[in-house]
Amino acid sequence: MDEVEVVAAHAERATLRVGDVFLKVDADQARIDIEVEVMSLAPVPTPEVLWRKPPVLAIAALPGTTLGRLGGPVTGSAAAWAAAGAAIRKLHDAPLPPRPGRAGRTIDALAAELDAECESLVANGLLPAGLVTRNRRVAQAALRPWTPAFTHGDLQIAHVFVGGDEVTGIIDWSEAGQGDALYDLATFTLGHEERLDVLAGYGTDVDLDVIRAWWSLRSLLAVRWLVEHGFDPFAPGCEVDVLRSRM
Template sequence: MDEVSVVVAHAERATLRVGDVFLKVDADQARIDIEVEAMSRAPVPTPEVLWRKPPVLAIAALPGATLGTLGGPSTGSPAAWAAAGAALRKLHDAPPPPWPGRAGRSAVALAAELDAECASLVASGLLPTDLVTRNRQVAEAALRPWTPAFTHGDLQIAHVFLDDDEVTGIIDWSEAGHGDPLYDLATFLLGHEEHLDDVLAGYGTAVDLDVIRAWWSLRSLLAVRWLTEHGFDPFAPGCEVDVLRSRM
């Protein structure tokens, strides 16, 4: 029997790897439905769906490797980073799905969520007031109208696989839908700002860098408490709290 390894596990879902097969276990059937539908619509390489038996989705492993992880060293040539940017542009140029994804929350809803989260971070003492206040100011630039695009919604650097400077696949589509394309760019580059120019060279169009930086602050502020409560460490070097500190 192949060894079973735990890729990620928390109260909401878990992913296991058995040989060349990934088993995603999610009690929320809607997330699995969105993931499968989004992969069928996406104009970029995605994993092969092997079978579905709720609450489990089985997908095939992708060839290649990621360009790194949040908080870890980044790898790959400038051409590889540019290839990731080109894949993102292809996704964002495609007809968007009819449902909103994580990147599609309205500015009004995001502002309310962000203000409540900032108040909680300060009240609990999890983060210092000046750090929260400064990043809330930076995050304001993301709270503006945008043209909806096909967005992945959770495009962490660990979700894009490449081989020989070509994208072989993008995984974890459960947060996909229509939304702000700059959210995807910011998520992919979170903690790896040094590769911004390479990714944008592949993306092929000018973007508002203040909005990218705003999404770094906004996403990190919203993530810190959730990560802490689910067994992750946003205070690790290069992770969310360091991203917030870099804006000071």
């Protein structure tokens, strides 16, 4: 009998693996609906949807392995990373999905959220004021007009699977929708600045200063949520180290 493996779990949702099947449990049915819809539109390999019975979505496991994880070592050849870049570019160039995603928040909304979060981080003693202030300045470069693209919204390297030098699939699409393409690239390279060679497959028309700004912005917005949900943004190579690297 297959064992049940807890892949990820927090107060909002959980993902379990039983053999070759992943079970995503989410009390917010809208997120599941978005995930299924967007996977059907994405022009890149995605998991097969096996069945849906709210609040559970069952999807098939993907072949291959991930390219790594935040705070851990990365794997894959330069060709595999270039293939990932090409897949991301194909996604960003696809016809837009019907609604904004995580990467599609307005500039004003992001700025207000960022200012409030920075104030909270300092007031609650989670991070030193100097670290927050420096990264808030760096993050400003991400708050600029952008052309909407088809974005994944949570494109961590742990969500991209490769076999050999080919992408076999991309998982976790609940945050997908119209958004800033550079947010995806920043999420994909967060904590692994040395792997900006992904741009060999993506293309060179990328503003690296904006990607670095998104590293700061995304990390500032994540720290408190991660702490409150039982994760450790202070672990080596994770969000706080990303913020320190900007000093």
